[in-house]
């Protein structure tokens with residue numbers, strides 16, 4: 001045993017315990033049912049020993065305004081010291097349906113959350129417990145889209161959908177009550193959906209003379225499959241939260257009174273991880289469905305990373321210093 005020290009033995013013991021923890025976590029033993037949504041809590045492997053449980057205390061929300069003005073149709077908040085933003089449609093008396101002004105304000109808030117480099121994840125929700133969003137406010141619908149008073153008709157929610165897809169941070173839909181019509185499409189374009197047990201999902205377009213043949217059709221087909229997507233659009237049925245979960249429309253269903261606590265917990269869990277890894281993964285997961293625009297997004301992430309390398313800097317510096325670049329010192333990796 002010459003040469004083997006006590007600290008070596010400790011290291012081996014730690015390693016063995018760690019491997020054992022990875023192979024057979026206590027909770028995975030027969031007789032213990034391990035809910036998928038709960039799979040990272042209560043485990044005793046080395047990762048969980050280092051990181052501990054994700055905290056569940058209520059965040060301290062701080063209201064943000066619209067470049068000095070108050071928002072009228074939404075509430076925009078950031079959790080103090082947490083990297084979480086929350087954007088809430090604030091028209092509960094209209095079941096959080098959106099008019100053009102609502103969408104304009106949402107776009108400004110999402111843009112701010114994108115630009116704020118302390119924010120890593122965004123919660124998108126509706127005020128109250130009766131609706132996440134019931135789609136376009138039909139009383140503002142004219143012959144060429146939705147029009148605010150003295151405004152032109154527009155379908156600006158389509159720009160909001162694209163904005164959420166391209167935003168390089170996860171957007172989590174926190175859904176209580178109805179997510180129907182254009183409101184259903186909005187939750188589908190989010191990266192993750194956490195539903196309260198009172199949530200109801202469905203499309204209504206064909207009932208009210210409307211349809212979303214863009215993301216509303218293609219992302220739904222991806223999420224729940226072609227037959228179910230046809231059912232959902234052709235019949236315009238509503239589905240309760242547990243059915244939506246089985247269909248793959250939502251990530252998890254939680255009791256209404258736990259909705260925000262659980263959503264914030266998911267945000268905190270995401271916030272523990274590498275922002276760049278999450279950024280690239282979001283663009284990778286969207287790339288095929290978003291076509292050239294999806295490729296452009298992930299390609300842009302490649303350029304962004306390259307700018308941070310010495311090889312990238314050598315190109316820029318040589319130009320600024322009016323000399324030939326010396327790329328010979330950079331390896332041609334296999």
Ligand SMILES: CC(C)(COP(=O)(O)OP(=O)(O)OC[C@H]1O[C@@H](n2cnc3c(N)ncnc32)[C@H](O)[C@@H]1OP(=O)(O)O)[C@@H](O)C(=O)NCCC(=O)NCCSC(=O)CCC(=O)c1ccccc1C(=O)O
Pocket residue numbers: 093094095097130131134135136137138139146155157158178180181182183185204205208210211212213216
């Ligand atoms: C959501 C309901 C099922 C809720 O029912 P209930 O709880 O019984 O409440 P109500 O009494 O019906 O509603 C309370 C109050 O709110 C008003 N209201 C609710 N939703 C809307 C709405 N979407 N527009 C206008 N007003 C609404 C309702 O009238 C009541 O007002 P009172 O004054 O108190 O009477 C139920 O409300 C419901 O079914 N709502 C309608 C859902 C719907 O059909 N939405 C529109 C679908 S079409 C759409 O969203 C298009 C969106 C769009 O812009 C678009 C454009 C181009 C391509 C794609 C899209 C896209 O789909 O995104």
